[in-house]
Amino acid sequence: MSRPVIIGLTLDSEQPGGYSKFPWYAIRENYCGAVVRAGGLPILLPHEPDHAAEYLDLIDGLIVTGGAFDVDPALFGSQDRHDTVTTKDRRTAFELAITRLALAADKPVLGICGGQQLLNVALGGTLVQHIPDEVADALAHEQPNPRNEPGHEVAITEGSILHRITGTARVAVNSAHHQAVKTVGPGVIIDAVAPDGVIEGIEMPGRRFCLGVQWHPEFEISPPDEAIFRAFVAAARG
Template structure:
C-alpha cells in the first residue's frame, strides 16, 4: 500500500497540525547532489496515522519573531532524532566519539522547544529530541554511553536499532499514555549518548536495567514527554503519537 492509499481517509479538516524538526544533510536526488532538508518517512507516517497533519520544520535562522510565527501555525511539536548536540551548550569539551556539531539545527531546535514550553504547547521529543529538551533546560549529557555502561546495546551497529527493556514509572504521564502495558516495555534504541544531569523541571519516567535514562517529562505543559528510544520505528504502536495528537486538539 502506497503513501497516498495510507493517507486517503485522513480527517484533515479536524486534525491538529504537528510540526516535526528535520535534518539538513547532503542528499542525492537524481543528478543532484546537494544539501537538503530531509526526514525519514516513518515520522510522517506516525503523526498522520495518529490523526495529525505533519509539517516539516527544517533548520533556519533563529529569532523570537520567526520561532513564534512558526509556532503560531502549529498545535503540537515533535523534536526528531539525529546528530549529536554540541557539548559546548552544556559546558563540556567534545568527546572523541562525539560527532561535529550542527550549529544551525541546535540553535533552531533549542529555540523551538524553549518557546513551545513558554506557550505550553504539547510536544514529543525523540532520541536527540529528549537530549535537546534536557540541554535547553540546563541539563547535561553523557557523551558516550559505552564508557558508562560497558555495552553498545543502545547502538549495536551503524543503522541497527537495539532492543532495550525499560521500566516506566507508575502514575507518570508516560504510563498514562502507554496504558496497561506501560510498566515493562521493549523499545528500539539508537543512541550512543544519554541524559546525565537532569534539568530542573524534568522528571525521569523510564530507565533501562543499567540505569540509563530512557524518558523524561515536563509537568509544566499538558503533554511534555521525551523518550530516548525511537517510537516511530514501531508501526504497530502509535500510542505516543496518538497521545500527542489528542493533547494538540
C-alpha cells in the first residue's frame, strides 16, 4: 500500500464557553471531508509556534483555514488598526511560522478565506482592514444567506494556475469575510476578483502549489471547489 498523502490543517481556537469551560480548539468537519474526498489524509495542527518545523516534517501539504478573527495589522506594517479588528495572536504566530517554513521548503500551501489573508502577509503583502470602509459600493462579502450557498461570482484570470485548475473564467462562491488582500507580495499574482474589485484569489507561480482563495471551497458548492482540493492534494502527492 502506498503512503497516504498527509495534509495538515490549522485549527481555530476559542476561549472557555460553549463546548468547554476551558480553552478549546475547533475545525468544521467539511475541511477534513474535502481533503479525504480529494485523496488526502487530514491531520490537525495545534498552535505551537516553537514546534512549527516538527509539524511541517509530518505533513506533505498545508491548509491554512479561515476563522472569525484578523491578522494583527502591525504584522503587515500598518500603524493603524480598524475598530473591527480582533486577533488571535498565538494562532497567527503559529500559522505564520509554519506557512513561512512551508514556503521555504516548497511544500504545497492552500490558504482559505482568512488563510488567504495570512498567506498574503507571509508573502509580503498587506490587507484591507474593513471592506465597507475601503471599497466603494462593496458587495455583501459577509453574505446573509447560508455559507453552503453562493453569495456572488468571481472572475478568474485567464492563464492563471487557478484558471487551469478550475477550467472556468467565472465561478459562484460563498463569502464570509470583512477583510481582503490589499497589495500582494513580490511575485504574487492576483488570479480572481469580485465584481466590486475585491481580490478573491492569489497564487505564486513557479512553486509546487501556492494558492489562496477568499471563499470556502470546502463547502464544495461547485465543481471548481472540488477541483481546487484535488489539485492541491495531487501537488502534495508529488
